[in-house]
Amino acid sequence: MVSKSTISTEFLGLEMVSPIILLSGCVGFGDEYSRLEGFSNSHVGGLILKGTTLEPRLGNEPHRVIETPSGMLNSIGLQNPGAKEVVDTILPKLEPLETHYIANVSGSTIEEYVDVCRAFDDSLVAAIELNISCPNVKKGGMEFGNDPEMSAQVVESCRKVTAKPIITKLSPNQADIKLNAKLCIEAGTDALAVINTISGLAIDIDKKELVLGNRAGGLSGPAIKPIALKKVYDVYQVSKKHGVPIMGQGGISSPEDAIEFILAGATTVGVGTALFFDPLICNKINQGLETYLRANGLSSLDDLVGGLV
Template identity: 65%
Template sequence: MTVDTDKNPLALDFCGMHFASPIVLLSGCVGFGEEYTRVAGFSNRDAGAIVLKGTTGGARLGNPAHRIYETPRGMLNAIGLQNPGATAVVQDILPTLDFSETRFIANVSGSTIEEYVAVTRLFDDSPIDGIEINISCPNVKEGGVAFGNYPDMSAKVVAACRRVTSKPLITKLSPNQTDIQENARRCIEAGTDAFAVINTVMGMAIDAERRMPVIGNVQGGLSGPAIKPIALLKVHQVHQVAAPHGVPIIGQGGIVSARDALEFIIAGASAVGIGTALFYDPLVCSKINAGICEYLQRHGFDSIGELVGTLQLPGVPRISQAAG
């Protein structure tokens, strides 16, 4: 990661994409972007990038109801990748987006490697700024989880997508696996440019009166503050593997405040993903940005990049952030 030169302390270069802020709006939380950019009070410096809703080769209706359930300090969701299909997104939705506002990143999903490749190829021939490979979706019965939980399969998906695009590739890693560091290593070897760490954690909710699952899909992805400690650890672990190769990380999972975001950056994230927090405070990004700026000034940092990966471990040399 290199520091931007426009004197904005929050600006950064992420895999060649200019981010005006380290905040990335996460896939599935703001639809295909226009749902958030039209919110009153939105500024083009609020978010460095917006990740579009998960997109598959063909249209999907998603999972049966219920698909969202509020939990203590979090939210379960099992939308099931409802989307109009990649062709419709490229032809009908992308032309409506204002690419001068922020960077837009596609989220590619699929049930087979061939589907991932086909969708990636379509987005490669589009104005999209980058591509996130969703190999870790916990709320569909095929694809995602199987690919994301096994390093061999993860690497095969990344390598296949790498062959059909020159755009920045961001691999979204699952927390629901045995060894996230090994998975990260294999994905780096396969050609990923960056990581999104982490996706949601698998969970469920039960209606005790009916003795039935609340979520129609039985299981869903848990997000929100409840998973923050898990996400922080995973970012720290992946950073140890990624930093020597100059591979940056979008840290995500339960970030609702500037202090949350700062913890992820200190752990090794170059950018931070905001998702569940938007559901109860659509303007939380400006507050997080202001808090980060105040921290940087108070601690004598000129830019956000200087803070990345500065976690001090007792008796352990710190891994410096390699230039990306």
């Protein structure tokens, strides 16, 4: 357990023992990873549940995951038991004092996003993250998050039906992430998560076919870190004017990575893919952050946010 320490921070009005937040899709619904010896959910500031839709989903055909140089491509297809099952059956089994559990909401229409947010509004989750990297079925499958106006419509509609803090997770697969951030802030988001996975492809040269069952997938892990860092840096130029905090993410796998994201403008840092190759990595990052603060004579990580000279 991380005792009272300088790496604690505040995000969305929530006290967090560490700036680390476990990322959606990499820790199930919060229970399985906590069974790991040497790790407890109380070591991290928050944990984001698997993306949840209104109805249950079985996910995509295999293959759904493939390792790449310094990363992985996934196209899980939002496998989940549906909002009602998550709220009624899974959430009551979680220990809310352990960490801040955050819902991850997905939808294929604005109405679906709204209905799932409503389902979580009266639950124990501390906040709601909007995964806007989902295809909009009413707009020919274009992803909400690749269009700043559509992104903002999702935020504005969800804002009306929940009192929970909203985090909007921005897509890197678009032309103008700064405009997207600005419109989502104006639509009422409380924080921004930067970035979701980067669209990618893998080909089997013997079969001459695409490897992933869903054709394309999302690239994550250390391979995307420099891109993610640049997006956080860009978004921070907009978000700091509005006092809207960023949860930086994309390939973070060391204390040094986390500090880079904080210096670029992130208040909290997400860890996802790195958990697959080092399940205890969060303990190491926490320790490294404490060491860095002490070595630099800093009392709090907050002094570092956007602290590039």
